[in-house]
Amino acid sequence: MANILVIDDDPIQCRLSEEMLKAHGYEPIIAQSGAEGLAILESQNIQAVILDLVMPEMDGMTVLSEMREQGFxxxxxxQTAHPDIENIVSAIRLGATDFFSKPISQERLVISLQNALKRFDLENCLRTETHRHKGALSFKDMAAISPAMQKSITHGEKAAATQIPVLIEGEAGTGRDMMARAIHHHAKRSGKPFIALNCSTIDTDELDEMLFGSLESGKKNAFEQAQGGTLYLDEIGALSLELQGKLLALFTEKKLSTSADDFAPYDVRLICATSKRLLNLTKQKHFREDLYYRLNIFPIYMPPLRDRVEDIEALANHFITKFSVAEGRRIEGCTTETIDMLCQYEWPGNVRQLENAIYRAILLTEDGRLTPNEFPQIQTSLQGAEKLRAALKSMSPQVTPDHIDAATSSITPLKPAKKPAKDRFLTEEGRVNNLAQVEKELIEFALKKHNGKMSAVARALGIGRSTLYRKLKEYGLDSDQSNAA
Ligand SMILES: Nc1ncnc2c1ncn2[C@@H]1O[C@H](COP(=O)(O)OP(=O)(O)OP(=O)(O)O)[C@@H](O)[C@H]1O
Incomplete structure (x- = not known):
């Protein structure tokens, strides 16, 4: 459900837009001044803006230029009650998508909004795919709405500003490769080679030759190929102890034995990724501790998709646009029921699995919106998981992940049954509780039940996310949620 920000000082116009947006399945967020609108843009994930031009203090044109300056x-x-050609031209120059004079036909506004969102999705998708082909994927190309992913991207940006080795921890399919490429692209090494090798899929002898070269082959090894740029070693935990020794020697000597039987200083930034926590491998003596400390200077955690359901809709829309363009199909998106179902699934194969599921669904469907029927495997698996959950009732509750080996298991056990709760409608003295207190307790209960996952909480309570955030603020519950995934 797209979040649409309405910035207008006229409360009646706000109310009209709010109702129109709700009726068409959008989530309206209202700001009654330019400053309030800009603050909302900073703190919330907004897909489109309906902006009034004539407002006291900060007018719409200033808001628009401020937005563009800040990179929105x-x-x-x-929209405006006083259209004049100069204003229209200035707004269009600042990138306004469409222009309406009041009173506005709500039907036309909805059509304009639908077209603008579709075009924006297409432009984004085209930009990402162009970047991918040019080898210039950036952090902006990563769909990341959840606080957990935004944290990973902030870490990625910080890593890009340095030259130190990076260790990306995360399950397969979480976007580790994409993160490595974005770090490379944003670093000083952008434009230089990015060489990727997967240590778990290449046998040891071949990997030895690819990484460190051999005189017989005369081919450039990976370090030589990556000279000046980045070498990305995926599944570094699978590297044999012998090759770990060679890698460590390279770190220590800072010199590279080249294919021409010579030694040359190397200038390669190393980014490694692992789906197993390396510290555990060192304890089991499968990974050298000295090498571990060389690699684990700047760790970045990529959370599994099941721990960031907020990203599912954005990722699904991204893949729908990508594959419908590739297949020449007209797919509008997913039904609300489908998004709900996708959010319930655990996604053991993470984003890659979601990408494949969407592709398959596009091939199965007639034109229109994707329904749950286009995801038969997910439907079957969800039914099976229900049964398993019932059987796992007695298991201990899950923990919050700090590292990949502590991420939520793909089958979430039910929490042990609790004692019956006290009557929420009565105070200790037996008087009827006031409405706000009951509402606060209900929100606290839902937050706990859904582990602070805002989309799930909003859905369970039957309210929009913006309403939920407002109520959290109102009841002073927002500070507790800063770590919510
Ligand atoms: N945040 C994201 N936004 C858009 N696409 C994403 C995102 N994360 C992952 N993808 C896409 O999902 C697929 C898997 O991502 P990626 O290859 O980066 O994962 P990985 O963790 O390296 O796993 P693997 O080793 O299986 O490739 C890719 O097609 C990638 O483009």
């Missing part, structure tokens, strides 16, 4: 590129539909 989402579509903006401008």
């Amino acid at each position: 590129t989402m579509p903006v539909i401008v």
